[in-house]
Amino acid sequence: MAALQVDQVGMTFALEKGSIKALEGVSLGLASGAFGTIIGPSGCGKSTLLRLVADITQPTSGHITLAGAPPQSARLARRIGFVFQEATLLPWKTVMENVALPLTVARRAPIASRHPQELIELVGLKGFEQALPSQLSGGMQQRVAIARSLVLDPHILLLDEPFGALDDITRQRMNLELLRIWAETGTTALMVTHSLSEAVFMSDKVFVMSPRPGRITAELAIDLPRPRSQAMMKLPAFTDAINMLRDQLFAPDASAELVA
Ligand SMILES: Nc1ncnc2c1ncn2[C@@H]1O[C@H](COP(=O)(O)OP(=O)(O)O)[C@@H](O)[C@H]1O
Ligand SMILES: [Mg+2]
Known part of the structure; x- marks a missing residue:
């Protein structure tokens, strides 16, 4: 199908x-x-x-x-994962918190999810877990957005x-x-x-x-x-x-x- x-x-x-x-x-x-x-x-x-x-x-x-x-x-x-032209991250939250956001705002437990740490590594941002978006380049911010879009699998x-x-x-x-x-x-x-x-x-x-x-x-x-x-x-x-x-x-x- x-x-x-x-x-x-x-x-x-x-x-x-x-x-x-x-x-x-x-x-x-x-x-x-x-x-x-x-x-x-x-x-x-x-x-x-x-x-x-x-x-x-x-x-x-x-x-x-x-x-x-x-x-x-x-x-x-x-x-459904969605990535926009602008990374649309929450500026006061860390990389880890931004990636985990879809999990924390879920009203009921999501059916499937992936570990935020694993996704941060997948998009090549290991070591930047505690960084704020303003400390990252445009490309890195977009990596965070991609990781976030994948967290609910x-x-x-x-x-x-x-x-x-x-x-x-x-x-x-x-x-x-x-x-x-x-x-x-x-x-x-x-x-x-x-x-x-x-x-x-x-x-x-x-x-x-x-x-x-x-x-x-x-x-x-x-x-x-x-x-x-x-x-x-x-x-x-x-x-x-x-x-x-x-x-x-x-x-x-x-x-x-x-x-x-
Ligand atoms: N919410 C909306 N209300 C009115 N017109 C809209 C709305 N969203 C998009 N449009 C119009 O629909 C057309 C297609 O827009 P869009 O899908 O953004 O195009 P693209 O992404 O290909 O540049 C445009 O003429 C745009 O002005
Ligand atoms: Mg468009």
């Missing part, structure tokens, strides 16, 4: 005057344990789509299921441009780290990015979205072996995939033609 199935999802926001159609007929699927990326122009509805998957908001049409159940079940069971990890605020070198390093963490945890991941090379480097599947109202205009399977390495970025298969995505993103009429 697919970890994530999005079926003909539409989202229209009602405004004071009129309305804004953010998504239209969005369909996509992600197998359990897969890494998927969404790429598309700004304002095309990528964040909206992640918020719908996380059950933060509900679609105006269509259906979403996580492992066959509505997203609400996964949200209530607290099995999510079925799906949603990442909204998680490394968008980082410099290129840190970003590339974080990509490798994220792949290592993803492989170790076995979670399904869906990430939004602006970067074509990041999308290809990370993914089993890349979904290309059209300008608003967002639709999926192409879906590309990336057949590079795993674990991925920097050296693969020089392979023809890597550059071919990037070129294919670029053509699709900048196609004059990004119609619903699917690239398998």
